[in-house]
Amino acid sequence: MMQTLSHWKRLFSNACTLECSDMRLVGRDFEGTIVSGPGRIEADGSSSIRFSMYGSAADGGASWRKMISARENPYDALEQFRLFATDYEGNEWAGGYTAVDFFTDHKHGWPLTGELQGLSTKVTGPWVAKDSSVELLFLPPFHLPMNEWMMTTTTLGEEELGWSRGPGQQVIDVLGTQVVFAHDLSGDGLWLTADTSDQLRHPDAERWLSEPLRILMGAVVYPRLTARNFGDGSAFVTLLPAPRQVSPSPFGLMQPVGPDRTHGERFWQLYADILSMVAADGDTADMQSHEVTRLYEELWQAQRGSRWSILLTLASTVEALAKSLMNESDKRSEFSDDVLAAMEKHLRAWDGDDALRRRMLSNLGLVRQRSVLAFLRDTAKAGKIDAAHVGTWQKLRNSVMHGEMAAPWSTAEGDQHMQELITLVHGLTRARIVKG
Incomplete structure (x- = not known):
């Protein structure tokens, strides 16, 4: 198969610079182009893509207000700028949303720079794959x-x-x-x-x-x-x-x-x-990754934090995977409707502290659906995961989720608990893969 990227690999495998005849910073669709001018896009061959431009603004006041609004709302993508550029070979690039800043002292024009999350372009030519x-x-x-x-x-x-x-x-x-x-x-x-x-x-x-x-x-x-x-x-x-x-x-x-x-x-x-x-x-x-993929991404992120944060993430991952495996039958309470109805009748008839009665009725609602722990125990009985690992998860999950510090991870016991939870995650993941 002809490989389209062979043409671009030579350019982007190492540090490179795209000199651009025209760069445009665009706001919302109704705002149009805010600043435009020549510039360059620099990719350092690893995790950084930056642009710099010497721009001009048709309406300096409106451009400055947009710049302030973008800075005051850094987490609102729609308030940020979008970059579009045309290089000297005629390729048109889209750089997505970017936070913009001035890169030097200036007296005239708008010398602007910013980080890009990626670059995209539509290409045609004899070197493009035909399939x-x-x-x-x-x-x-x-x-x-x-x-x-x-x-x-x-x-x-x-x-x-x-x-x-x-x-x-x-x-x-x-x-x-x-x-x-x-x-x-x-x-x-x-x-x-x-x-x-x-x-x-x-x-x-x-x-x-x-x-x-x-x-x-x-x-x-x-x-x-x-x-x-x-x-x-x-x-x-x-x-x-x-x-x-x-x-x-x-x-x-x-x-x-x-x-x-x-x-x-x-x-x-x-x-x-x-x-x-x-x-x-x-x-x-929404173009999001699969839920299981996102869980593994969270685990990868957690390893850069403290041991306690790793444990919190592992415990949460086990619970999320278990819930993704539960169908409607699995979610039905392990207690019969008759038993639950009798308990509710008993609580409502109890002539005691009103606040306590309301709290107990609220807790009764929690057991109208089967617990994750009950599901994990049945999964262990079916031989898909280890019952001892479920016990470790129950013990550690209840402690860390309620603000208690876990035993020191530097001990042999701590290392064993870590491995047991990882193994439990993997067992549930395999079950999720089989489920499809």
Whole structure:
């Protein structure tokens, strides 16, 4: 398959600068262009994309009021500026919402700068893939258990000077198409490509394909470059300030990624199963990641905090996964309607403290639905998770959720509790994948 991103990889694999003949900072649709002028966009090859421009404003007063409003409402995206730019090759770029500031002292004009969350452009040309497909390029690459190897031989004339062997390619049949992982010949990139199908479609495909990796590796894995090939000679290319290093965490569902062949087979089977789950629950309305993916992203974020915050997140993740597994039958109370009705009648007839009676009636409402703990215990009885791990979760969840400090994590007991909760999360995740 012709790879559209081959054209852009040379430009964006390292630090680069796009010189732009025209840059426009736009407000809301009815506000139009606020400031315009020439400038540049600089990508440092890792997690930063910035623009700078020397602009002019048709209405200086209105532009200044917009600048103040944006600063006073930093969390309201609609109050911020949107950047559009045209480079000297004629490519039109959209930079999304950005917070803008002055970058130097000035007497004339508007020297403005800001951070961009990404860049996108619509492209056409002979180097654009002709099939409806998606391309994701991860820069730099990271290790995955490929089943095909790539060999490189170096020769001088007819003399062979040396050779090297490394991971090459992995092909997976899923969602009515083939998903291909392949290392770039240069060794500095990892490709993920797939033709679209009825089940893997635009615009969700490029987001769905990386989600299983985030769950399996327990890391926030994003491509540096993506291409949405429409099949008519045009494509939508996006540059993201993705992390330069992808370090798997202990929270990954399939860690570590080892060289064992059976380990690799399990890894890719899980990848296909997770991708199927993500597609089955896919919702194009809000373009959000799958709920399980978001839970693993929260775990990854939590590892940068205190041990107590990690425990809070693990406990919450277990509860969220359990709730996602419960169907209407599972949610029915373990107590019969007759028993609940009799208890309510008894409480209403009790001639005691009125405030206490109201509180007990309120608590009775909580048991009209089955508790997460009861569901987890039944799941353990079915052999899907460990009953001892459920007990650990109950003990620690009740303490940390009510403001009690957990036992020191530096102890052997603390390490064991951590591992038990991680294992419980993984068991529930596997059950969620099977549920689809």
